[in-house]
Amino acid sequence: MTKFHRYTGSIGVVVVATLSATLLSAQDDWRTTYSLYGNQGIIDMPSAVAPPDGEIASTVAVFGGNERATFTFQLLPRLTGSFRYSQIDTYDRSFDIQYQISDEGQYLPALAFGLRDFIGTGRFSAEYLVATKTFGPNVRVSGGLGWGRLGSLDGFTNPLGVLDDRFEVRPDDSIDTGGTVLAGQFFRGDAAFFGGVEWRLNEDWAVLAEYSSDIYQRETDLIGFERKSPLNFGVTWNPSEMVQLGAYYMYGTEVGVSATLALDPKTRTAEGGLDSAPLPVLERAAGVAAAASWGVNGAPASGVPVLGQVMQSDGFRLLGAEVSGNTMRVRYENTVYRSEAQGVGRVARILSQLAPDTVDRFILEPTQRGIALSAVTVQRETLIALENEPDAAARVLARTRFADAAGPAPVIAYDAGAPSFLWGVSPYATVTLFDGNNPFRGDVGLEASFEYEVRPNILISGSYRQSVLDRSDDDPSISASTLPPVRREVALFGADTGGGIEDLYIAAYGRPGRDLYSRVSLGYLERQFGGISTELLWKPVNSRFAVGAELNYAIRRDFDLGFGFQDYDVITGHVSGYYAFDNGFQAQVDVGQYLAGDIGATFGLDRVFDNGWKVGAFFTLTDVPFEDFGEGSFDKGIRIEIPVDSLIGTPTRRTTATTLRSLERDGGARLRVNGRLYDVIDGGHQDQMTQTWGRFWR
């Protein structure tokens, strides 16, 4: 057969090019300008131009001894959150939030208010109310009223003083270790006006000018920053939708630059993906395979190996199949496709090709780590009737039933003969962010890893890392606390040996009963701890709510990353509640005892996009007092998970995840265990499958 090859006129299909698709020019929208603070603004001042919902922007900005690296996420259409790592004289972290009160109307400007650096030490602490109005296609003017730093140049008595005299004085609300919300100083003290203009020259270029109401007192005092003028000027270049580069002349003295990378989780490379075409649905017919035996009445099951091979060629591993009456049930593992709904759709079409004619109903049981996640019932006639019909995905979903799959495996087991031992060697790179003295600490080297499958639900897994850097002279100190050093000595692990056993453990998964899932992991679970981890999760297939319990016994490993342990062990465990909201947000609360023996709870909230992107934040409060915890006062951070298929276009189940912590210390530290149950099973349950059901026919 032929592959697509370069087209030449002589052999091409004769086509008469009469009319190309006329794409009406897309609504001309002027994207948000990211300021030196890494969120919507002009240069150093904010604006009321909300980025598109879901946009994730990372900005690095430098001027006059100031360095800022900011991560901004459009949490909701009107709500922007930012996390910043910055340097003036020392490194510091800050959080901003901005809320869009109203969008721009024909006459009225867009209106927003914001809180800058509202948790922690408050070095950038400011609040503001800002309005932005567009004039013509290429001019955007913003102006606002600021408090805190934004009220520091020619500030006037706070107009909010008419409400209460206390507004007229701005107290210092921060504590030494940071980490607390500075609510006591919001919108208090002097206020001042700021404003600026953005003028777009063309699609790629814009020039900016602003009047800054920030007198830069702290920078002047601490690093001798020179500020001669309140006026800033800049130019931005957007070589693509994703990139903004800026150059600036700041405060009459300094030159600055910035670079922003903006990602939109809602679009993906290659739109619907480059997954190969699924097998088409076959009308019922007396094909060879259909006549093959399916083990009814004790006859040998010659149909199963064929099914297994066809499924394997499409990225599925058949574990078992059975035909009983008019129903065919298969249990399989989807090894390629991110969406289990897509897996269900593809396997159902394969069954339409190979199932005996007498079968009217397919029950598909996707598994991960050897445990069945759900039983999805699809009618054969539905497939035949709706393939390539309009609105076919929604119409199939309406006729599909989801049920628990805790029952026995199908009668005829199938072993694909896939190798049960897998290994690989690859380079690795890690970054430890935000330890007190260094903005980040990097490590690169080689990692050798293996996985051995004893049975589909019992895995032995391990990895060994060897760094190519000599880190033995590093100063890994994170300032001490009164707690056992369960996390703050992270840099000592492998520092002298340059590497060692990263992890080495056996994990067994199970289905102890209806709606119940279990896991036991034993061995060197992570870089710093070994031991045993047990977990039980209750999650009905159609439930948005789940409850889990985890109990671990953890022993601290030796710094050399060998087989030895240090003299510290602890019982740690949590009871966890999970809830998936209708709007895509997912909440998790874990209550229990942490590695340092402290007791408390972790609260997490993630926005989960239907295509698998996750952006979230978490914080942990325990019975460790803030002053004992040390810098940051408590553990908190943000996390991002990106499905790799949306980046590369071809199907894969891999994801890439990053957690940005303010500073990991000893309080509120959890054991790191691979393959926690909720993450393993969630994709095979009704809610997640429904999210991606558009891929059923893909």
Place this chain on the structure above:
Amino acid sequence: MKTGFIFAGVLAALAACGPLHTVSPIEGLVRGAVSGALGDDSASGTPAAAAPLTRAAIEAADRDLLRISLIEREATALLSLAATNGTKATWFTSDGLSFTFDRGVLVGTRGLGADVLGSDVDGAVAAMRRGGNYARTLDFLDGLDQIERRVYQCVSVRTGEETITIFERSYRTAVVEETCTGETEAFKNTYWRDSAGTIWQSRQWISPTAGFLGYQRL
């Protein structure tokens, strides 16, 4: 009916390339059928179009063949019929793309990235004979894995008659032009249809990114 199973067999054969697999009798049977359909090309894996395609080769194939060009990509391929489902026929390339036509009108693609997931073409098919106005929907898959349904208002007009030649064989066809206008784009499809209703040649719009395809029945 048999063709669908043959395609499944092709997949099974591909899967069995590793040393861990033994070749089952069924696979052998399937391989034989495929080689028979497409000559030595499928056995050796070389593109059929590398050798000049002739009427004799087309006749020798025991399966229906279709030649499709993706105009934006300047690519062309020979496809074989993989399955029929009612009035819909699904054709495959050897590198894993499929195109489904309902009575000659495109209703689905898979593997292009910017795929059509489904379409209703009853109006279009009915208007082929005498022309007419109708609404048509095309379903696309967006970046969030949701089906995006776009509705187009279409007009079909018979613009003339033309005798076309496809590899030494001539067909007397009526030329039908279908012009569709949606909220964000418009497109024009052209069909060359014989008096029995077979569309031997056409140029049809796929999606905003994938652009147009052209096909010839062989």
